[in-house]
Amino acid sequence: MRVFNLFRYAWLIVCIALLSACSSEPVKDSSKSKLCDGKVHRLTVLHTNDNHGHFWRNHRGEGGMAARKTLVDQIRKEVEAEGGAVILLSGGDINTGVPSSDLLDALPDIKGMNLIGYDASAVGNHEFDNPLPILMQQAKWAEFPLLAANIYRRDNGQRLFKPYTILTAGDLKVAVIGLTTLDTVTTSNPDVVKDLDFRDPVTEATALMPELQKQADIVIAATHLGWYFRGEHGVNAPGDYRLANEVDGVDVIAGGHSQDPLFRPDIKNSTYIMQAFEWGKYVGRADFIYRDGILKLTEYRLVPVNLKEKVIRDGKKTYVYIDKQIPEDPEMLDLLMPYQQKGEERLSVKVGSTNARLPGDRAEVRFHETALGRLIAMAQMERTGADLAVINSGGIRASIPEGDITYRDVLKVQPFSNQVSYYELSGKDLKNYLQVIGSMPPDSGAFAHFAGVTMTVEDGMLKKLLVGGKKVDDNKTYRMAVNSFSASGGDGYPKIEDKPGFINTGYIDAEVLKEYIQKNSPIDVKKYAPKGEVKRY
Ligand SMILES: [Zn+2]
Numbered sequence: 001m002r003v004f005n006l007f008r009y010a011w012l013i014v015c016i017a018l019l020s021a022c023s024s025e026p027v028k029d030s031s032k033s034k035l036c037d038g039k040v041h042r043l044t045v046l047h048t049n050d051n052h053g054h055f056w057r058n059h060r061g062e063g064g065m066a067a068r069k070t071l072v073d074q075i076r077k078e079v080e081a082e083g084g085a086v087i088l089l090s091g092g093d094i095n096t097g098v099p100s101s102d103l104l105d106a107l108p109d110i111k112g113m114n115l116i117g118y119d120a121s122a123v124g125n126h127e128f129d130n131p132l133p134i135l136m137q138q139a140k141w142a143e144f145p146l147l148a149a150n151i152y153r154r155d156n157g158q159r160l161f162k163p164y165t166i167l168t169a170g171d172l173k174v175a176v177i178g179l180t181t182l183d184t185v186t187t188s189n190p191d192v193v194k195d196l197d198f199r200d201p202v203t204e205a206t207a208l209m210p211e212l213q214k215q216a217d218i219v220i221a222a223t224h225l226g227w228y229f230r231g232e233h234g235v236n237a238p239g240d241y242r243l244a245n246e247v248d249g250v251d252v253i254a255g256g257h258s259q260d261p262l263f264r265p266d267i268k269n270s271t272y273i274m275q276a277f278e279w280g281k282y283v284g285r286a287d288f289i290y291r292d293g294i295l296k297l298t299e300y301r302l303v304p305v306n307l308k309e310k311v312i313r314d315g316k317k318t319y320v321y322i323d324k325q326i327p328e329d330p331e332m333l334d335l336l337m338p339y340q341q342k343g344e345e346r347l348s349v350k351v352g353s354t355n356a357r358l359p360g361d362r363a364e365v366r367f368h369e370t371a372l373g374r375l376i377a378m379a380q381m382e383r384t385g386a387d388l389a390v391i392n393s394g395g396i397r398a399s400i401p402e403g404d405i406t407y408r409d410v411l412k413v414q415p416f417s418n419q420v421s422y423y424e425l426s427g428k429d430l431k432n433y434l435q436v437i438g439s440m441p442p443d444s445g446a447f448a449h450f451a452g453v454t455m456t457v458e459d460g461m462l463k464k465l466l467v468g469g470k471k472v473d474d475n476k477t478y479r480m481a482v483n484s485f486s487a488s489g490g491d492g493y494p495k496i497e498d499k500p501g502f503i504n505t506g507y508i509d510a511e512v513l514k515e516y517i518q519k520n521s522p523i524d525v526k527k528y529a530p531k532g533e534v535k536r537y
Helices: 002-023 065-081 107-116 132-141 183-187 201-215 240-246 330-347 371-384 407-413 427-438 509-520
Strands: 041-048 085-090 120-122 151-153 164-169 172-180 196-198 218-224 252-254 266-268 271-274 282-291 294-304 308-313 316-321 350-354 388-392 403-406 419-426 448-451 453-458 461-467 477-483 502-508 534-536
Touching: 041 065, 041 172, 041 218, 041 252, 065 085, 065 107, 065 282, 065 330, 085 164, 085 172, 085 218, 107 132, 107 330, 120 172, 120 218, 164 201, 172 201, 201 218, 201 240, 218 240, 240 252, 240 266, 240 271, 271 282, 271 294, 330 407, 350 509, 371 388, 371 419, 371 448, 371 477, 371 502, 371 509, 403 407, 407 509, 419 427, 419 509, 427 453, 427 461, 427 477, 448 453, 502 509
Parallel strands: 041 085, 085 120, 172 218, 218 252, 252 271, 388 477, 453 534
Antiparallel strands: 041 282, 151 196, 164 172, 266 271, 282 294, 308 316, 350 403, 388 448, 419 477, 419 502, 453 461
16 A cells, blocks of 8 residues: 555656646646657758859859758758658748749759658748739649648638648658748739738737647748848838747747858747758758757758868869769659650750859849949830839849850849839929939848939938939920739839830840840940949938
């Protein structure tokens, strides 16, 4: 009897110890207790984001899904040999950026993700670059769920995608919720998103949290919200930092959108915020141990996928792997090669040349005007017979290197298939329009490049304006070239597409640029370099 009581007493102590470990977790819905078996469970979370059509390695042999597959397979083998489980997530923006992918509606990228074995992906803003039926088709191609808890259809008030999925990782249940940036509303073609309602991600995540915690031991957010240093998001919508700060119970955020290499996770409110740069250059690897309701990160690494660095050898510059070379997976090569070849054939044709680099990197065009911005604006001005042209820097996606130019180079600069349009307006209305556009802040896609314009904008006020070198007459009519994206109100530009005097030519921007380059080659970059015509204070 006494022995029995002792046994019972000891068992009670064990139970209390287990309970206290588990209940020391912060917010928890009581309807399901987290797995609390006293054992150590290993979980490795792998993640990528902002693939942007980079299914194939680049011209230096960096990245590519074939090497990514080898890497992921190796990690799976290693983790599983130690009794752990692996889940693989994407932070969205599978689409847009590489012509051979864009021409095929990202089919090669999605097939590649299927073969690597992605478990889920967030929906990025660039998933809305194509019309909705294409996105719905992509969701069918994907053998993993596209997740978005905060995107609703206006017609029936239902979510466009599943909000979350529950994964099994060994003995653990892992809830993965998808969240999409509110930037999508302002940065996507309004014609594509007009029937959708993008709701506050924090509100949606907060509402779903009890449901997630009821079903899972660990909650991960696969987000396309962006990470901003100290949460200072500027003109962008708030990102992962706010999600972590305001929603209790998110263990891990595998993010995207701001395209940051976070070599160490940012930890906010006990949430690990992670992001793996862009284009499949890295695979983020987070090794966790879980025990009695507590999740601990033991190691984090961004693993480079055949990335190289420039070194000087024997006086010559060359590129060497920054880590060991990862062989490409043959099955993946077989899958992707036909797509790559199809793309190569279509796009490798030389269309012109340039005597120097035409600068179009994000860190350039979003901060100051460049020769490439001016060149694009001039191409659109010429095609439409306009007096001036404006182009949003968010519509300039890459630089063109010195030398021969192919259609592929041009499509990298303008991958969105925006249409070139023009607007005829009075000098008075033009002044108002340019005052708004000229005040768009740097470090945003709204920051504008111009052709045909000399102006000064000070504290949001237009102080000086010349068009074609002449003073603007309030009563005269001017023709301004602008792309369909900006005209429909994208990036917060004034909506002009429904105004009298607005004409959409239907010409695709990349085709207009390609033809201009063809006609004016070799391009003399000095001729297009801005010379302080537009001053902003
Ligand atoms: Zn994005």
